[in-house]
Amino acid sequence: MTWTFTEDLTAYLDAAGAAVAxxxxxxxxxxxxxxxxxxxxxxxxxxxTPFFGWWTGPDGAVAAGLVCTPPNPLLVGALPAxxxxxxxxxxxxxxxxxxxxxxxxxxxxxxxxxxAWGRPVDIEENxxxxxxxxxxxxxxxxxxxxxxxxxDLPLLLEWLAAFAAEADTITAGTTWVRDRxxxxxxxxxxDAAGTPVSLASxxxxxxxxxxxxxxxxxxxxxxxGYGAGSTYAATLGARAAGAAEVILFTDLANAxxxxxxxxxxxxxxxxxxxxxxxxxxxx
Numbered sequence: 243m244t245w246t247f248t249e250d251l252t253a254y255l256d257a258a259g260a261a262v263a264x265x266x267x268x269x270x271x272x273x274x275x276x277x278x279x280x281x282x283x284x285x286x287x288x289x290x291t292p293f294f295g296w297w298t299g300p301d302g303a304v305a306a307g308l309v310c311t312p313p314n315p316l317l318v319g320a321l322p323a324x325x326x327x328x329x330x331x332x333x334x335x336x337x338x339x340x341x342x343x344x345x346x347x348x349x350x351x352x353x354x355x356x357x358a359w360g361r362p363v364d365i366e367e368n369x370x371x372x373x374x375x376x377x378x379x380x381x382x383x384x385x386x387x388x389x390x391x392x393x394d395l396p397l398l399l400e401w402l403a404a405f406a407a408e409a410d411t412i413t414a415g416t417t418w419v420r421d422r423x424x425x426x427x428x429x430x431x432x433d434a435a436g437t438p439v440s441l442a443s444x445x446x447x448x449x450x451x452x453x454x455x456x457x458x459x460x461x462x463x464x465x466x467g468y469g470a471g472s473t474y475a476a477t478l479g480a481r482a483a484g485a486a487e488v489i490l491f492t493d494l495a496n497a498x499x500x501x502x503x504x505x506x507x508x509x510x511x512x513x514x515x516x517x518x519x520x521x522x523x524x525x
Contacts (some may be wrong), residue, residue, distance in 0.1 A: 245328055247295045247338045251279055254294035258307035266451035267372060269319035270489055274445045274453060275309050282417050287311035293338045297325035315344035315516060318351060326351050330358035344518035352515035366516040367494040371508035379474055383467030387475030390428035395419060398428060401441055405458040429479055431472040440468035442476035452485035470502055
């Protein structure tokens, strides 16, 4: 039983691609991140050099994978107990793991890794939802959805930057947006006057699964159901693009989104934790 680490994306996909694809819901972040690196290059998600890993079980079969795009946290998906224990054991001995900023994984797994890491941490809790039976927003918000186009690029970049600031995440850049526009993966909700008031996006379907997000409504347009409308439209778009499974994440601290998505037919299936090294400031 062993972990193998590499900076070679092709080697990772060859070794772990099938195992990761076998569990598309818990491994959604691994799959979309690797696909983004393959399509847009090694700096698609960060300035550092990406690295990858896979765990080989006692039967000689690969059963788990991980992806890291520094300076972002290490992404882990579905890990067998033996793989989790082995990963915790090598945190301080594997050179590629020396500079990780934290961990993004299933709640219990992320906490095991944080304890083995031995650093003061801050933890952000997220919930994974999976679409059951899609339900249209009720009452229906005024207006309608339309696919975003290249002409919308300045507005999309502005709103995605605002979303990133609110969510404390990395801003999606022009290359990311244009990739999503290429397959109709960004929807804008327009109010009754035809003014864009909300956006929702979905990832390129991989192995029959797509993830909705980000979803953003500017503060001045909130409280009218536009976010529900754009999320519903993005969900329909993901299905039309070939996704049999549609999933999304919410921040557990965001009560609004955690109430909204169940009303649209999304069902919670588990929690994930983002574990980051705590930063301290000296006054």
